[in-house]
Amino acid sequence: MSELLEQRVPDLGDFSDVEVIEVLVKPGDRVERESPLITLETDKATMDVPATAAGVIQEVKVRKGERVSKDSLIALLASTGGDTVKIPSLSETVVMAKPAADASTQLLVIGAGPGGYTAAFRAADLGLAVTLVDRWPQLGGVCLNVGCIPSKALLHAARVIEEAESMSAHGIKFQAPEIDAAALKQWKDRVVGKLTAGLANLARQRKVTVIRGTARFASAHRAEVTGEDGRTQVIGFEQCIIAAGSEPARIPGLPDDARVVDSTGALELAGIPKRFLVIGGGIIGLEMACVYDGLGSEVSVVELTDTLMPGTDRDLVRPLEKRLKSRYAAVLTGTKVTGVAASDKGLTVTFEGKGAPKPQLYDGVLCAVGRVPNGRAIGAEAAGVTVDERGYVPVDRQMRTNVPHIFAIGDVIGQPMLAHKATHEGKVAAEVAAGQKSAFDARVIPSVAYTDPEVAWVGVTETEAQVLGRKLGRGQFPWMASGRSLALNRDDGFTKLLFDPETHRVVGGGIVGTNAGDLISEVALAIEMGATAADVGLTVHPHPTLSETVAFAAEAFEGTLTDLYIPRK
Secondary structure, three states: OOEEEEEEOOOOOOOOOEEEEEEOOOOOOEEOOOOEEEEEEOOOOEEEEEOOOOEEEEEEOOOOOOEEOOOOEEEEEEEOOOOOOOOOOOOOOHHHHOOOOOEEEEEEEEOOOHHHHHHHHHHHHOOOOEEEEEOOOOOOHHHHHHOHHHHHHHHHHHHHHHHHHHHHHHOOOOOOOOOOHHHHHHHHHHHHHHHHHHHHHHHHHOOOEEEEOEEEEEEOOEEEEEOOOOOEEEEEEEEEEEOOOEEEOOOOOOOOOOOEEOHHHHOOOOOOOOEEEEEOOOHHHHHHHHHHHHOOOEEEEEEOOOOOOOOOOHHHHHHHHHHHHHHOOEEEEOEEEEEEEEEOOEEEEEEEEOOOOOOEEEOEEEEOOOEEEOHHHOOHHHHOOOOOOOOOOOOOOOOEOOOOOEEEOHHHHOOOOOHHHHHHHHHHHHHHHOOOOOOOOOOOOOEEEOOOOEEEEEEOOHHHHHHHOOOOEEEEEEHHHOHHHHHOOOOOOEEEEEEOOOOOEEEEEEEEEOOHHHHHHHHHHHHHOOOEHHHHHOOOOOOOOOOHHHHHHHHHHHOOOOOOOOOOO
8 A cells, every 4th residue: 555645845944935936746647756846946046846755646735836935745645665765955955056047948959950950840830939959060960960961972972983883894884983082071061061051040930049059957947058168058948858869889998099980080081091990780880881882992891799780680681791792801790899009000900709800900990889878968867857777768658758847859768769760759749848649659660771782671570570479471572573673783682571460461571772761661651551461562553663562572472473473382
C-alpha cells in the first residue's frame, strides 16, 4: 500500500512570502524523486522545489501566482517506495545564485539542427513566441553545416568521377580528372550556404528569435547562453525543447595531429591524402571512404566487428563490400587499431586481429567510430531533467522528459540518430507544447547509407527476425534482370521485401543499388499503410525504372512475377 506524503516548501532562509511562478505537476502525474513540483521566484533568483520521493500526485494545493513560505503545503504524493531526500534551503541551493532573466520566451529550443529548427518553426506557426539557440554560425546544426548535406554534395562529385571512369569500357573515354580541392570545397560550401540562408529567412518570416551561443540550463525555467565573445545572457522560458544533437566519438590515444580528422574535418578537404585510412566501417565512415576514393585517394577501411555496417542484413552489405574490395587497398574487418604514431613521414598505424597487417603508413586517418549524444553537455541536472549513463535523455511518446514542460528530440534521445527522425519528433514536441494532442507513432524509420552502391532498409530486418525467432515471407528481385539498371551500367543491386507469412502485409524491406535511398520510401509507405504484397504488385509502376523492382519483389513473393522464372514450390 502506498504512503501518502505531504510535499511542503523547504526552509527559505531569509525569504518568506515567495511567489509561485510555475506549477509543474497536476493530479495523476507520476514523478520521480527530485522531479520539480513548483518554481519559486524572489527579486534575486529562482528555485525549483523537487519531490522528496517517487510517486503519483494525488492533489495539488497551490496555484500559479500564490505566495508561499516555509512549510506551505504544495501537494499530496502517493509514494511508490524508496528513500526520501532532504530539500536544501533556498539559501543553500546553487540555483539561488542565478540572476534574473535577461530575456524571456514562451518556448526555448536548444539546438538548430533539422529537429530543432523544425520544432521552432512549427511552434511559431502554432502561435508561440519562440527563441532558438544554436552554437553554429548558421542555422542547420551538424546536418546542414558538417553532416548530411555537405557529405552528399561530395558524394555526388565522387559519383560523377566514377561514372565517367566506368564508361571507358563502353566506348566513351574521358581524360583523368583534375581535382581542385579548394574549388570543390567552395562549391560544397555554396550548397550549404543556400540552405542555411533559406533557414535564416524562414526564421525571420516566422519571427523566431535566433541567438548564437551555447546553452546550459540554470534551472527548470532558466537557461544561460554563452556567446563566442564569452558573454552570458539568461533566457527565461515557459517550455523548452532540447535538440542538442550529438558529437563524433573519438578513440582514446589518437595523436593531436591535423592529419587525423573526424567527419567534420574530412569534409573540409584540407588536402587529398595519397593513402587514407578510415577507422570505422559504419555508414559515416564508408560514405567518406567513397568520397576520398572518388577523389583519388588510396583508401583502406578497418572495422572492429566482423562485418561492415554492423547490424545490417548481410545480403544487403555484400554487394557494397564486393565493390569496395575491388577498389580499395584494403577492407579489414574483425581488426582493431592499437596505435597511431605521427611523424614527418606520415601516420604509422598498428593493427590487431585475425589477418591484421603489419604496421602501415598513411597520409591521413579518419576516425568514424560513431557519435555520442550531448545530453551531459547542457546542464540538464540544473533543470531536474534525467540523463542516462550514456548521455541520452529519456522521453515519452509526446517527447516529454521527466520534467513535463521540457521536451527532447533527435540524437539526444536515442537511436537511430537520423535527421528525418528528428524532424518528425520536432513537430510532435512543438504541437504538444502548443496544447495539441500529438504523439510520435511512426511504425518504421528508414535508414540509408549513401555509399556506392547505396544501401537502404526499413522495418523488420532478417537479422532481427532471426534473433526473435520470427518467421518472414520474402520476395526478391535482382537488378541484373532490370532493364533500367542495365542501362545505367549498374546491375550489382537487388530489391527485397519482407512479409508477414499469414497476412501477406509488408513488414520490412531492403534495397542495395543506385538511388536505393530514394526508392526505400515506397516500402516505408507500404508498411505504414498496411499494404499487402498484392497491393504493391498491382500498383502500376512506370517502365523502365528502378522503382518497378519494388513491385517485382512483391510479385516474386505472390508467385505472379513474369520478368523472371521462379519455379513453384
